[in-house]
Amino acid sequence: MKKGILMVLAVIMVAAAIAAGCTGTSDREANLNPSETRTLLLATTTSLYDTGLLDALKAPFEKEYNAKVDIISAGTGTALGYGENGDVDVMMVHDRAREDAFIENGHGIDRRVIAYNYFVIVGPEADPAGVKNMNPEEAFTTIREKGLADPAQVKFVSRGDNSGTHAKEKAIWNGAGFNYTTDITKSGDWYIEAGTGMGATLVMADEKAAYTLSDIGTYLAYKDKIALVPVVSEGEILLNVYSVMRINPEKHPGVNSSLAKDWINYLITPSTQKTIEEFGVETYGEPLFFPAAGNWDTMGVNRSEVEGPVV
Incomplete structure (x- = not known):
């Protein structure tokens, strides 16, 4: 991983710890005062970021969960590397073979398919x-x-x-x-x-x-x-299928696992899936993404990979 990227991540993580009153502990999930803003570190493929979809999705989440979502946009391979190092809390990618390997190696859990195009x-x-x-x-x-x-x-x-x-x-x-x-x-x-x-x-x-x-x-x-x-x-x-998963806190104890869980559950709610379905239609005359909800057969995935909250 490039030194410059590591330095950026370090700055973000330190800032998140200070903002959440977490100094003195390595777990960014610690937050004794629920009124204070929590930070979620998200690694994502560039296509979700470049289209503007993530900006549209994160604003309601930040308001509802009193959170700040810091997005690191990179190719799927680089994003998975961040996850393997425990540098982020959650990731959104689109390469099923590498996602499966990531989970099998113990780095990721609670994968849900959220959209396709x-x-x-x-x-x-x-x-x-x-x-x-x-x-x-x-x-x-x-x-x-x-x-x-x-x-x-x-x-x-x-x-x-x-x-x-x-x-x-x-x-x-x-x-x-x-x-x-x-x-x-x-x-x-x-x-x-x-x-x-x-x-x-x-x-x-x-x-x-x-x-x-x-x-x-x-x-x-x-x-x-x-x-x-x-x-x-x-x-x-x-066919291009997008999924989200959180980083395994048992393998990477410092991650903000609770907020990552909230993010996944937020993405699979009917209202967020509707936002995904409608995103871009007014501007481009057609959707940029299709929601995963109800379309597991089209994507060739199991229904359980689309529905069901993370608990």
């Missing part, structure tokens, strides 16, 4: 690779083939940051029959690794007139700033 492949309106309306695997194969042949005309910008979106990209390459390490990375000038969040990656792809993979929510939030258009939006592999 879909990934889209976006690119220049002229579509120089000619991939419009292909399935995702066929589109990736064609972009690679034409990019290798003419990188000046066909490029692909990858998140390249070990995020959930990057993991999905690698899954599509694998589904198309390619070894990501040997066939894609460093295979030519056509393939560019941004190493940035989703919003910044969209801007870079737009500047280079390149293709990229984006969650639909961040794309809609940025579409007025860029000229890229969706070229592939259909395919089972494009």
Whole structure:
């Protein structure tokens, strides 16, 4: 983990301890005066942050629970790293395989699915690779083939940051029959690794007139700033499921486990799920996310992963 990030986290945690009257104990959950503001440290994927959804969700929570939510936005891989170190109280990510491993290793508990949307492949309106309306695997194969042949005309910008979106990209390459390490990375000038969040990656792809993979929510939030258009939006592999989990206090005793529990239960309430359903509709003419409530079959998850409060 970068030293600078650790220093930022340390400052936030010390400030939270002082604000909550917690000096003299390592547990940020200690709060003898319920009238004082508690702080929740949340690590989240950039797509939830860049769209503005978390800002819309946190304000009512802060008022109801007399709390302050400090958000650290990063790729899923980095967010999980914060959780493994006990640097945050709760996380919201979108990479089921790594989430399962995180829980199996004892770092996370009480996972709940809270929303979903879909990934889209976006690119220049002229579509120089000619991939419009292909399935995702066929589109990736064609972009690679034409990019290798003419990188000046066909490029692909990858998140390249070990995020959930990057993991999905690698899954599509694998589904198309390619070894990501040997066939894609460093295979030519056509393939560019941004190493940035989703919003910044969209801007870079737009500047280079390149293709990229984006969650639909961040794309809609940025579409007025860029000229890229969706070229592939259909395919089972494009499903994008978001979940929340709290950090296991038995493994990381310093976390604010009680407030993390409140946050999870708040997210799965009917009123918050309604907020998720309506978010972005007025501005973009369509939702940026779909609520998890009632849609477990669509997401391919168990009902128990969506419903039921954390106790």
